[in-house]
Every structure is written in C-alpha cells, then in structure tokens.
Amino acid sequence: MSKLKCQVKIVSEQVYLSIGSNIGDRLANLTQAVNLLQADPAVQVKAVSSVYETQPWGNLDQANFYNIAVSLTTALDPQALLTLLHDIEQAGHRRRLKHWGPRTIDLDIVYWGDRQIETPDLTVPHPRASERNFVLLPVQEIAGHDLKVKVQVEAALQQKADQSWIKKVEGVTINYDK
Ligand SMILES: Nc1ncnc2c1ncn2[C@@H]1O[C@H](COP(=O)(O)OP(=O)(O)OP(=O)(O)O)[C@@H](O)[C@H]1O
Numbered sequence: 001m002s003k004l005k006c007q008v009k010i011v012s013e014q015v016y017l018s019i020g021s022n023i024g025d026r027l028a029n030l031t032q033a034v035n036l037l038q039a040d041p042a043v044q045v046k047a048v049s050s051v052y053e054t055q056p057w058g059n060l061d062q063a064n065f066y067n068i069a070v071s072l073t074t075a076l077d078p079q080a081l082l083t084l085l086h087d088i089e090q091a092g093h094r095r096r097l098k099h100w101g102p103r104t105i106d107l108d109i110v111y112w113g114d115r116q117i118e119t120p121d122l123t124v125p126h127p128r129a130s131e132r133n134f135v136l137l138p139v140q141e142i143a144g145h146d147l148k149v150k151v152q153v154e155a156a157l158q159q160k161a162d163q164s165w166i167k168k169v170e171g172v173t174i175n176y177d178k
C-alpha cells in the first residue's frame with residue numbers, strides 16, 4: 001500500500017496591519033513594505049487597501065502621511081510577526097527619533113482575528129486603533145466579509161473621536177508580487 005503524504009500548513013486567522021509613511025517617497029516606501037511581507041514564505045498577503053493621504057495624528061507639526069491597511073494570514077506567531085515588521089522597518093531605514101514623529105515606514109498590528117494579545121512588547125488589538133481614522137477607514141475598506149472586524153471598526157467610527165482628514169489618493173495603487 002502506498003503511503004499517503006499529507007502536508008498541513010497551519011495558518012492564522014486574518015491579521016490586519018496599518019502601514020504609514022511620511023518621509024521620502026511615501027508610495028515607494030509602502031510598496032517595499034508590502035513586497036517584503038509577501039516575500040516571507042510564512043506570510044500570505046490577502047488584500048491591500050487603497051492609498052490614503054492623511055493628516056498627521058497626535059503630532060500635527062509634520063508632513064502628511066500616506067497610509068494603507070493590509071490583511072494577511074501567516075504561519076508566524078504574533079511575536080515572530082512583530083519581529084518581521086521591525087526588520088521591514090529597518091530595511092526602510094526607520095529611525096525612532098520622536099514619539100508619533102515623522103517616519104519613512106511604520107507597521108503596526110491592528111487586529112489578529114478576535115484575539116486579545118497582551119505581552120510586554122505587543123498589544124492587540126492595537127490600543128490606539130479605535131482613535132485613528134487613518135487606521136479605521138483603510139481597514140474597513142478591506143474587511144470584506146470579516147464581520148467581527150467590520151463591527152469593531154464601525155463602532156469606533158460612530159464615536160467620531162478623530163476629526164482629522166483622510167482622502168483616497170486617486171489613480172495610485174500598491175503594486176506587489178502576488
Ligand atoms: N499592535 C502593535 N503593533 C506594533 N507594535 C506594537 C503593538 N503593540 C505594541 N507594540 C510595540 O510598540 C513599540 C513602539 O512602536 P512604534 O515606535 O512603531 O510606535 P509608534 O508607531 O510611534 O506609536 P503608536 O504605537 O502609537 O502607533 C514596538 O516596538 C512594539 O514593541
């Protein structure tokens with residue numbers, strides 16, 4: 001009798017990232033980050049939102065951002081994904097100079113399915129996501145049939161906590177290697 005080979009790949013629930021840039025070529029910085037995510041064999045990018053130009057949040061005295069949301073599944077655990085995000089920030093020459101200050105690239109984990117994660121260096125859902133239009137609106141765009149995320153985002157938007165402006169950049173998309 002021939003042996004039946006069965007390959008099981010364990011993937012996560014849907015993970016949502018928020019990615020932002022306000023130094024240098026913002027579109028190129030975002031595109032590089034998505035390509036580096038997709039290049040990791042343990043990551044499968046599922047959707048990328050439109051590119052949004054957004055008013056700086058928290059520290060108004062800096063250039064406008066480009067922001068996107070990305071959904072993905074991954075075989076990495078949360079800590080390992082955070083390490084990958086930090087590696088991608090380093091590849092994008094991210095400098096940690098000022099709290100909520102200008103940056104070439106910034107990647108945050110917004111939601112991980114409906115999991116609550118609390119470790120010394122990782123809190124999910126992201127503790128400030130619900131206060132940020134630049135996170136909520138791009139995530140809402142790609143939530144699709146993900147009802148749990150849709151409900152969370154809509155509840156946060158109804159609170160209207162964030163008055164800052166956000167607008168879609170027309171005619172621009174993130175081109176990544178699918
Ligand atoms: N959900 C999360 N996603 C990404 N980083 C997180 C998260 N929760 C906690 N952290 C921790 O936050 C640290 C600081 O992150 P970072 O310098 O990008 O903050 P920030 O983007 O300036 O501010 P904010 O956290 O308000 O977006 C990271 O090194 C990471 O350990």
Ligand SMILES: Nc1nc2c(c(=O)[nH]1)N=C(CO)CN2
Nearest residue numbers: 020054055056057065100134
């Ligand atoms: N518009 C906008 N403002 C911000 C952003 C960002 O990505 N977009 N990131 C911050 C720190 O995470 C602080 N402020």
